[in-house]
Amino acid sequence: MSKPFIIGITGGSGSGKTSFVKKLREDFNENQIAILSQDDYYIPREEQFLDENGVRNFDLLESIDHMLFAKEINELLEGKTITKLQYIFNNPLQTPEKFEVAPAPILIVEGLFVFHFEAIKKLMDLRVFIHAEDDLKIARRIKRDAEERNYPLEDVLYRYENHVLPSYRAYIEPHKSSAHLVVNNNENFNQAYHVIQNYISHKIMNPNGELKLT
Numbered sequence: 001m002s003k004p005f006i007i008g009i010t011g012g013s014g015s016g017k018t019s020f021v022k023k024l025r026e027d028f029n030e031n032q033i034a035i036l037s038q039d040d041y042y043i044p045r046e047e048q049f050l051d052e053n054g055v056r057n058f059d060l061l062e063s064i065d066h067m068l069f070a071k072e073i074n075e076l077l078e079g080k081t082i083t084k085l086q087y088i089f090n091n092p093l094q095t096p097e098k099f100e101v102a103p104a105p106i107l108i109v110e111g112l113f114v115f116h117f118e119a120i121k122k123l124m125d126l127r128v129f130i131h132a133e134d135d136l137k138i139a140r141r142i143k144r145d146a147e148e149r150n151y152p153l154e155d156v157l158y159r160y161e162n163h164v165l166p167s168y169r170a171y172i173e174p175h176k177s178s179a180h181l182v183v184n185n186n187e188n189f190n191q192a193y194h195v196i197q198n199y200i201s202h203k204i205m206n207p208n209g210e211l212k213l214t
Contacts (some may be wrong), residue, residue: 006123007125008114034108038112060163069120073109115172
């Protein structure tokens with residue numbers, strides 16, 4: 001297999017990048033695309049930094065084992081299959097599952113800081129930034145954290161104001177200008193998604209062909 005075509009996808013928390021990637025997984029099989037998420041590279045919960053109020057901050061660069069992330073991206077590029085254990089944050093109702101990621105012609109690398117870590121960013125052939133307005137992002141975050149991570153509303157709002165937003169402004173938003181494509185997801189990402197979907201289909205069928213995103 002020739003070198004996989006790497007697509008990096010980032011955006012703020014609640015922007016819709018996870019939904020975007022899930023849609024790609026629905027439309028392409030594992031022989032066509034591999035997906036590697038930054039969320040599966042958090043350091044252990046007990047090692048996460050505590051802020052001045054004793055709340056664990058998962059939105060720091062140091063929260064991620066980015067060296068392992070980069071190492072396993074390169075292993076996929078070398079044709080190796082990697083084994084991961086799902087990261088479940090602090091939800092006691094969820095049991096982590098072990099899963100494998102096998103090489104494929106298209107590799108999707110997704111997460112908050114994937115453009116910030118230079119060792120990862122430089123590997124990307126296409127960089128996609130998912131954008132949404134702040135009020136929409138916090139509403140989506142409230143819904144997600146209540147359902148998936150068992151966080152109470154007060155905790156979600158505290159984390160968004162003190163952890164999420166400062167991190168977005170410092171480590172994510174500045175890289176928006178370096179994206180090849182910015183997807184506005186205030187209402188939906190359907191049109192942009194179909195552009196990327198068609199682009200990926202073309203790359204799978206014609207790995208050495210040229211096709212511009214328009």
